[in-house]
Amino acid sequence: xxxxxxxxxxxxxxxxxxxxxxxxxxxxxxxxxxxxxxxxxxxxxxxxxxxxxxxxxxxxxxxxxxxxxxxxxxxxxxxxxxxxxxxxxxxxxxxxxxxxxxxxxxxxxxxxxxxxxxxxxxxxxxxxxxxxxxxxxxxxxxxxxxxxxxxxxxxxxxxxxxxxxxxxxxxxxxxxxxxxxxxxxxxxxxxxxxxxxxxxxxxx
Amino acid sequence: xxxxxxxxxxxxxxxxxxxxxxxxxxxxxxxxxxxxxxxxxxxxxxxxxxxxxxxxxxxxxxxxxxxxxxxxxxxxxxxxxxxxxxxxxxxxxxxxxxxxxxxxxxxxxxxxxxxxxxxxxxxxxxxxxxxxxxxxxxxxxxxxxxxxxxxxxxxxxxxxxxxxxxxxxxxxxxxxxxxxxxxxxxxxxxxxxxxxxxxxxxxx
DNA sequence: CTTGAAAATGAATTGAGTGTCATTTATATT
DNA sequence: AATATAAATGACACTCAATTCATTTTCAAG
Numbered sequence: 192x193x194x195x196x197x198x199x200x201x202x203x204x205x206x207x208x209x210x211x212x213x214x215x216x217x218x219x220x221x222x223x224x225x226x227x228x229x230x231x232x233x234x235x236x237x238x239x240x241x242x243x244x245x246x247x248x249x250x251x252x253x254x255x256x257x258x259x260x261x262x263x264x265x266x267x268x269x270x271x272x273x274x275x276x277x278x279x280x281x282x283x284x285x286x287x288x289x290x291x292x293x294x295x296x297x298x299x300x301x302x303x304x305x306x307x308x309x310x311x312x313x314x315x316x317x318x319x320x321x322x323x324x325x326x327x328x329x330x331x332x333x334x335x336x337x338x339x340x341x342x343x344x345x346x347x348x349x350x351x352x353x354x355x356x357x358x359x360x361x362x363x364x365x366x367x368x369x370x371x372x373x374x375x376x377x378x379x380x381x382x383x384x385x386x387x388x389x390x391x392x393x394x395x
Numbered sequence: 396x397x398x399x400x401x402x403x404x405x406x407x408x409x410x411x412x413x414x415x416x417x418x419x420x421x422x423x424x425x426x427x428x429x430x431x432x433x434x435x436x437x438x439x440x441x442x443x444x445x446x447x448x449x450x451x452x453x454x455x456x457x458x459x460x461x462x463x464x465x466x467x468x469x470x471x472x473x474x475x476x477x478x479x480x481x482x483x484x485x486x487x488x489x490x491x492x493x494x495x496x497x498x499x500x501x502x503x504x505x506x507x508x509x510x511x512x513x514x515x516x517x518x519x520x521x522x523x524x525x526x527x528x529x530x531x532x533x534x535x536x537x538x539x540x541x542x543x544x545x546x547x548x549x550x551x552x553x554x555x556x557x558x559x560x561x562x563x564x565x566x567x568x569x570x571x572x573x574x575x576x577x578x579x580x581x582x583x584x585x586x587x588x589x590x591x592x593x594x595x596x597x598x599x
Numbered sequence: 600c601t602t603g604a605a606a607a608t609g610a611a612t613t614g615a616g617t618g619t620c621a622t623t624t625a626t627a628t629t
Numbered sequence: 630a631a632t633a634t635a636a637a638t639g640a641c642a643c644t645c646a647a648t649t650c651a652t653t654t655t656c657a658a659g
Contacts, residue, residue, distance in 0.1 A: 199606095221425060221510050224646060235608045237649070245647090298512065305509045306425050308502060308571050318572045353561075353585060360564030367512050368522045381557060385589070403636090428616060439638045444618065 204242050206232055208256060211249050216294055220250065220302040250303050251316060257296070258320060265327055275335040276387055283379045290362060291370055298366055325351050335390070343391045350389055357382050408446050410436055412460065415453050420498055424454065424506040454507050455520060461500070462524060469531055479539040480591055487583045494566060495574055502570050529555050539594070547595045554593055561586050 210232035214223045225246055229239050243249045264285075268278055290297050307313035328351040335341045361382075365373040414436035418427045429450055433443050447453045468489075472482050494501050511517035532555040539545045565586075569577040 203606095219510070219513060222513075225648095226646060236647095237609070238607060240648070241606075302510055304571050305505055305567065306423070309423060309426075314571065314573055318576055321568075321572055321576075349585065352582065353589075356564030356568050356582065357557075357561050358564065359567055360560030360562065363509060363563055363567060364525075364560050367508050367518065368525055369512075369518055372522055372525075378556065378560065381553065385557075407636095429618090430616065440617095441619070441639070442637060445636075449617090 200242070204252070207239060207242055207249065208253050211253055212296060215250070215253070215299040216296050220246075220299045221306060223299075247307070247310075247313070250299075251313075253296075254300065254303075254316075254320075258323075262323070262327065269331055269334065272334060272338075275331060275340055275390070276383070278331055279383055279386065283383060286358070287375050287379055290365060290375065297362065301363060301366060321355070324355065328354065332390075341390050341392055345390055350386065354382065354386060404446070408456070411443060411446055411453065412457050415457055416500060419454070419457070419503040420500050424450075424503045425510060427503075451511070451514075451517070454503075455517075457500075458504065458507075458524075462527075466527070466531065473535055473538065476538060476542075479535060479544055479594070480587070482535055483587055483590065487587060490562070491579050491583055494569060494579065501566065505567060505570060525559075528559060532558070536594075545594050545596060549594055554590065558586065558590060 207228065211223075211228045214227045214231050217223075218227065223246065225239055226236070228246075228249070229236055232239075243252070265282065268281060272278060289295055303313075304317055325348060329347045332341075332345065332347045332350065336344070358379075361373065361375060361378050365375050411432065415427075415432045418431045418435050421427075422431065427450065429443055430440070432450075432453070433440055436443075447456070469486065472485060476482060493499055507517075508521055529552060533551045536545075536549065536551045536554065540548070562583075565577065565579060565582050569579050
């Protein structure tokens with residue numbers, strides 16, 4: 192079977208990532224095992240080592256893939272820009288839907304994130320991810336400045352970081368206390384309102 | 396050795412909790428094993444099962460103990476009340492010091508919290524903890540109303556919950572991105588400022 | 600159709616942690 | 630001092646995931 196192709200290898204990796212995603216959605220990060228993933232993929236035990244070295248590597252690959260998708264989506268959102276408010280509003284709504292879905296990967300992401308904080312390379316990975324997200328929102332706020340939606344310069348980074356810790360706090364709360372106890376919609380609405388108050392808007 | 400005493404049993408449990416705390420501080424929650432704890436306590440393998448059934452039970456006992464301490468502390472802070480601002484300010488400062496200390500248990504707490512979200516009893520445990528904290532801060536804000544520091548009724552629960560998700564978000568960020576990247580002091584100061592803006596103060 | 604090399608398999612090994620229990624140790628009681 | 634009994638010990642068995650690797654399968658090239 193000398194099918195040297197890189198494409199084939201790529202295809203196999205995709206297969207693994209797909210199977211892994213199912214498992215991580217179902218069991219979270221810590222409880223998921225390579226065995227689970229191999230079984231989900233319907234393949235034999237040792238097989239997975241031909242493509243990945245461990246669970247961490249698989250999760251990082253999966254996350255990289257999904258992040259690219261999400262950034263793409265956000266870029267589209269920005270390009271269909273109307274107001275900062277409308278973009279944020281839609282972004283928050285999508286976030287909420289994803290989080291409250293039965294099928295979400297978010298719990299596993301937060302688990303991975305927080306259990307891996309002692310791992311230098313993972314910390315680096317998430318730090319980069321954080322910087323990218325900050326940059327993403329900075330773009331948005333700058334667009335608000337350029338379009339004249341905001342009248343004065345605003346501390347873009349400061350506001351973005353505040354927003355991000357609020358969001359992550361909510362996410363963690365809704366995860367850890369159960370969705371029933373946390374009214375994500377209400378909290379996100381409040382956050383959005385507070386954000387808009389912080390931004391010195393033109394009076395149309 | 397018929398030392399029937401409950402006190403003795405209590406003493407042993409304390410010993411275990413002390414050893415466990417050391418281990419959890421050093422290794423976090425997931426990576427810590429009963430073996431580590433037994434070794435830290437300088438005792439033999441099977442010994443720990445005479446007092447606790449598993450790691451989860453130990454961590455819950457430890458957390459219950461520490462929470463009681465913290466609530467005690469907060470009660471003292473409130474009783475030495477000057478203004479809401481001063482209480483919050485001191486509370487934030489203590490939180491920050493604890494979080495940035497080398498010796499902190501916080502990382503393990505967040506780890507336990509987030510990896511155990513599928514466990515109904517743990518979720519219940521943390522939900523109660525959340526309600527207690529909300530109640531704690533509600534007390535504080537009500538005191539601000541009674542003393543005339545605030546002029547109008549304020550949505551106490553709403554504000555408290557917003558504050559708590561902000562704080563937990565910051566904590567998780569500083570944990571996961573590394574303390575070097577997150578300026579806890581700055582972010583907490585900003586949060587405090589924003590909180591005070593939300594509270595309609597008497598113009599003294 | 601044969602062959603050779605890469606891909607895939609899965610039985611077996613490794614390794615780490617959990618949990619049990621027969622035995623030993625310590626000491627309060629008599 | 631002898632005895633009874635609870636506390637403590639630590640070897641051992643168990644579980645389960647991770648990992649290896651000899652063997653088998655597959656398929657493109659000759």
